[in-house]
Amino acid sequence: MADAARTPLMAGNWKMNLNHVEAVHLLQKLSWTLQDKKHDFERVEVAVLPPFTDIRSVQTLVDGDRMKIKYGAQDVSVHDAGAYTGEISAAMLSKLGCTYVLAGHSERRQYHHETDAVVNAKAAKVLEAGLIPIVCVGEGLEIRQADGHVEHCVNQIDGALVGLKADDVRKLVIAYEPVWAIGTGEVATPEDAQEVIAGIRGRLEETFSPSVADSVRILYGGSVKMASVGGIMAQPDVDGCLVGGASLQVDEFAGICRYLDLQLGYSS
Ligand SMILES: O=C[C@H](O)COP(=O)(O)O
Numbered sequence: 001m002a003d004a005a006r007t008p009l010m011a012g013n014w015k016m017n018l019n020h021v022e023a024v025h026l027l028q029k030l031s032w033t034l035q036d037k038k039h040d041f042e043r044v045e046v047a048v049l050p051p052f053t054d055i056r057s058v059q060t061l062v063d064g065d066r067m068k069i070k071y072g073a074q075d076v077s078v079h080d081a082g083a084y085t086g087e088i089s090a091a092m093l094s095k096l097g098c099t100y101v102l103a104g105h106s107e108r109r110q111y112h113h114e115t116d117a118v119v120n121a122k123a124a125k126v127l128e129a130g131l132i133p134i135v136c137v138g139e140g141l142e143i144r145q146a147d148g149h150v151e152h153c154v155n156q157i158d159g160a161l162v163g164l165k166a167d168d169v170r171k172l173v174i175a176y177e178p179v180w181a182i183g184t185g186e187v188a189t190p191e192d193a194q195e196v197i198a199g200i201r202g203r204l205e206e207t208f209s210p211s212v213a214d215s216v217r218i219l220y221g222g223s224v225k226m227a228s229v230g231g232i233m234a235q236p237d238v239d240g241c242l243v244g245g246a247s248l249q250v251d252e253f254a255g256i257c258r259y260l261d262l263q264l265g266y267s268s
Pocket residue numbers: 013105177181182183184185221222223224242243244245246
């Protein structure tokens with residue numbers, strides 16, 4: 001089990017799925033399901049990351065129903081304001097009540113050529129706006145097969161966090177997502193996840209301090225399901241999951257959020 005001082009976080013990345021009407025339906029159902037099961041949000045935090053076009057509707061629902069589910073965005077601009085067609089600033093996301101913002105998801109790195117320097121600039125903007133970046137790292141299959149996965153991810157972390165203050169780093173969340181496990185049904189073994197996440201935590205200790213390394217929550221992501229979440233969460237350095245496909249299915253995502261209850265044998 002991870003350090004009890006770090007509250008586990010289950011974050012659902014909806015990617016480019018669900019229009020704002022569908023988003024409201026799914027979130028309402030998720031909230032009812034978790035409430036019905038008396039989910040303790042202080043014990044396991046729950047967040048959803050909808051497309052930009054859904055966020056205002058999500059905000060209205062969360063505020064109106066006083067939901068304890070948090071929400072955020074999947075990306076952010078490196079710019080503050082101005083002539084940047086199509087971009088969304090961190091300040092705009094803050095105004096919408098977001099808590100989290102993904103920075104450097106592998107799909108952004110792959111399809112939009114985001115480098116570690118861009119991820120670093122995005123993380124800095126998110127922190128400046130008082131929000132929490134979820135900085136994503138992960139290796140492709142070739143790097144894994146060449147046994148370079150820990151070094152690759154640690155280097156990505158170095159690049160993404162360069163110039164950030166220790167007190168800011170302490171607040172952020174990191175997600176380790178092996179690219180070969182995203183949307184493929186190939187889950188890394190719990191030991192695979194632990195190996196890389198422990199490597200990242202070790203680097204945080206070297207670069208910042210033991211207390212910073214102990215504070216940062218590091219999630220695993222890649223084909224997480226109800227059936228696999230327990231083994232992953234049993235690892236000492238894993239503090240939660242970044243869930244893609246399974247977060248679009250209410251019962252599956254609620255089950256992932258309730259992994260502790262289900263382990264204790266409470267009703268599903
Ligand atoms: O952000 C989430 C990850 O890309 C994982 O997606 P997945 O659970 O569909 O594999």
